[in-house]
Amino acid sequence: xxxxxxxxxxxxxxxxxxxxxxxxxxxxxxxxxxxxxxxxxxxxxxxxxxxxxxxxxxxxxxxxxxxxxxxxxxxxxxxxxxxxxxxxxxxxxxxxxxxxxxxxxxxxxxxxxxxxxxxxx
Amino acid sequence: xxxxxxxxxxxxxxxxxxxxxxxxxxxxxxxxxxxxxxxxxxxxxxxxxxxxxxxxxxxxxxxxxxxxxxxxxxxxxxxxxxxxxxxxxxxxxxxxxxxxxxxxxxxxxx
Numbered sequence: 001x002x003x004x005x006x007x008x009x010x011x012x013x014x015x016x017x018x019x020x021x022x023x024x025x026x027x028x029x030x031x032x033x034x035x036x037x038x039x040x041x042x043x044x045x046x047x048x049x050x051x052x053x054x055x056x057x058x059x060x061x062x063x064x065x066x067x068x069x070x071x072x073x074x075x076x077x078x079x080x081x082x083x084x085x086x087x088x089x090x091x092x093x094x095x096x097x098x099x100x101x102x103x104x105x106x107x108x109x110x111x112x113x114x115x116x117x118x119x120x121x
Numbered sequence: 122x123x124x125x126x127x128x129x130x131x132x133x134x135x136x137x138x139x140x141x142x143x144x145x146x147x148x149x150x151x152x153x154x155x156x157x158x159x160x161x162x163x164x165x166x167x168x169x170x171x172x173x174x175x176x177x178x179x180x181x182x183x184x185x186x187x188x189x190x191x192x193x194x195x196x197x198x199x200x201x202x203x204x205x206x207x208x209x210x211x212x213x214x215x216x217x218x219x220x221x222x223x224x225x226x227x228x229x230x231x
Contacts, residue, residue: 035220037166044123045158045166045209047220061219095165102172105213106220107156109177111165 002026002110004096009115016086020115022079022096030054030074033099035108036081038092046092049081050099050106064090086119093117124149125210125223132229137200141226143193143210149221153213155193157186160207160225169208170195202230 008020022034036048049060049070058070069082079096094115097108126144133139143155157170168177170186173193185196193210210223 044225045211045222047222050220059218100171102154104215105153105172107154107168107171107211108158108166109168109171111167113165 002098004098004110004112006094006096006112006115009094009117011118011120012086013121014086014088014119016119017082017084018086018117020081020083020094020096020117022081022112024077024079024096024098027098029072029077029079033101033106034070034072034079035097035099035106036070036079036094037097037108037111038090038094039114040089040092043092048094051079083117086117088119091117091119123224124214124217124221125212127208127210127223127226129224130227130229132231133200134231135200135202138196138198139200139228141195141197141208141210141228143195143223145191145193145212145221147191148216149191149212149214150188150193151191152215155186155188156211157193157195158209158211160209162206166209197228200230204228205230 003025005023035050051070055072067085071080096112098110154172158166159169160166173188174186207225209225214221
C-alpha cells in the first residue's frame with residue numbers, strides 16, 4: 001500500500017525557515033518524481049515544486065523560486081522541502097504527492113495527509 | 122486567480138447527474154491531458170481521473186471524464202450524498218512550465 005506521511009510543519013515567524021519531510025512507503029521512491037502541492041486556508045490547490053526520481057532535476061513555482069528547495073534521499077525513502085524567507089502568504093497545508101507522467105503532462109496519483117505551515121508574528 | 126476556470130459550485134439531487142467544467146487555453150488543456158481530484162473537507166485530495174478519461178483502480182464508473190479543445194468536463198452519475206466534496210481539475214501549462222489547477226468546484230447533493 002502506497003503511503004506518504006508529512007512531518008515538520010508548525011508555526012514560524014515571517015522571514016524564518018522550516019523543513020518539511022515526507023516519508024514514503026509501499027513503493028520504490030527512486031522510480032517516481034515527487035512533488036509538493038500546497039493549499040492556503042479556504043483556497044484551492046497550488047503546485048509548489050517537483051524533483052525527478054534521481055533528484056537531479058528540480059522545478060519550482062514562481063511564488064517560491066529562490067526561497068524554497070526540494071530534495072530527496074531515496075536510500076531513506078524521504079522527500080524534503082526546505083523553506084526559507086517564509087512569508088505570511090506561504091501559510092498553507094503542504095501535501096507531498098507522487099508524480100506520474102505521460103509526455104509532458106504530469107498528474108498526482110497519491111497524496112500525503114498534509115502538514116500545516118503557519119507563518120505569523 | 123487560477124489558470125484553469127471552474128464553476129465555484131454545482132448542485133443536483135441524489136440519483137441525478139452533474140457535470141463540472143474546467144476551462145483553459147491552448148497552452149494548457151488545449152495541448153495537455155487533464156486530471157481530476159476529489160477532496161473532502163479536512164482531508165487530502167484524491168486522484169479521480171487522469172489522462173482526461175482514465176479512472177484509477179477503485180474509482181467507480183459513475184465518474185467519467187472528457188476533453189474537447191480547451192475545456193474538460195467531469196461527469197458524475199447516480200449522485201450520492203457521499204459525493205459531496207470539492208473537485209479540482211489539473212494539467213500542465215506549457216507556457217508557464219508549471220502544473221496548474223482549477224480553483225475548485227464544491228458539489229452539493231441536495
